Amino acid sequence: MDALTAELIKLKRSLAWPIVIGLPVVLVLAGAATQLADGTTPEDGWDTVWLQSVGFYGLFPLAVGIAVLGSLVWRVEHRGSNWNALMSSPASSLRIVVAKAAVIAGLTALMQIILYLSVLAIGKLAFSLEGMPDSQHLSITALLVVATVPAAVLQSGLSMLMRSFAVPIAVALLASGFSTAALMVAGNAALVSPYGLATRTALLGTGSFVDEGTITGGDVAAILIAAALGTVVLVLCTTAVLEHRDTRV
Template structure:
């Protein structure tokens, strides 16, 4: 059944046709994984601890910079058509509620982020099998972490989408993503504990570090660690969506 919200979401998905977003979604994780293994492959060495080492090299760095940057770019790409021509006037003179506009855009950015996680997962598996000839399969906990990552991209998708909605510039929100990611990396390195999770970019980065033993992680995938990421992610996403909706409801259209 089509509800007004599913219709709004469907409309957002249609807008992704012929969008540059898809190349970001595919290229970014592939490049990151391959770059992480490049020197090892070239020098003919093996991975010290098999799948674990491969995951650590590919995904932890990915969560610190390429992922938030990628989400920033995806959000700017998603909002770019709305800043052109008479799109804002059309969007704001349609009966679709502001909340749906914001929510649909956020979910589309998050969806692209989720697809990016899948590409990442597949690339890691293929790299392990084809380039390193690793035995067995990627351990199950990394599949769980991939699912957690799909949730953990939501707060960054929400914040970046809100920024790209409010700011016409393509680059400014992406620059904010860089600063946010950098701040999150510093705070995570300082091992301050759960407080860091007030920063959306830290939630995403933290999720990529689960079960890796890096940045103060225990090295084990614990329910508490996973729950912290999910709860912080959900709260920050709600906050971002609420603020963006309020902004959209109040502001005048400028063209």
């Protein structure tokens, strides 16, 4: 059986789905909670709803969500003799790494789509906003799907190496904090961090924290280049590590 197909089958009973759906929905509701309680309408319409949703989400909940997904996807391999069974399969180390990372990245992508749909739903159903969100918000969602791939690969690698469910999540929480600080000091140079890359993209165009409020072609190009290079480098590094961990005694 193909490595990716096997991973997709495992998702049927995975606990990842509550994270994929619940995390963005809860954060969108939390962002709108004050106005919902006061019965007021967002001052700048869709822009306000979007900022309230992604402003906090991009700082560390996004990274933590990816980390939880990584731990859940790898959890089964750390039980019993499953690791040795995995490594004795016909699939190469590269295929295993790519399959695991692809599943985590795919779940993360769905999380971004659900975030956008949640913003749309809260704006229409709770605030009765006219029209649709600005096309910029949809573009940022698509860009965020790409920009979170390196973080998905990195968290996959950490969860591969660590049997602990919680430690990779703690690493993501701490690293996202350091990366946000690095973004504030070094700007786009901090995009070398997968967590910084995810945060920078989520806050793009919001004018909050690490963002100046304008989206330039240079920013988008930097994000795409960092995402592509980060993904390739992390996949190769994770594969090299896995090649030296054939079995566990």
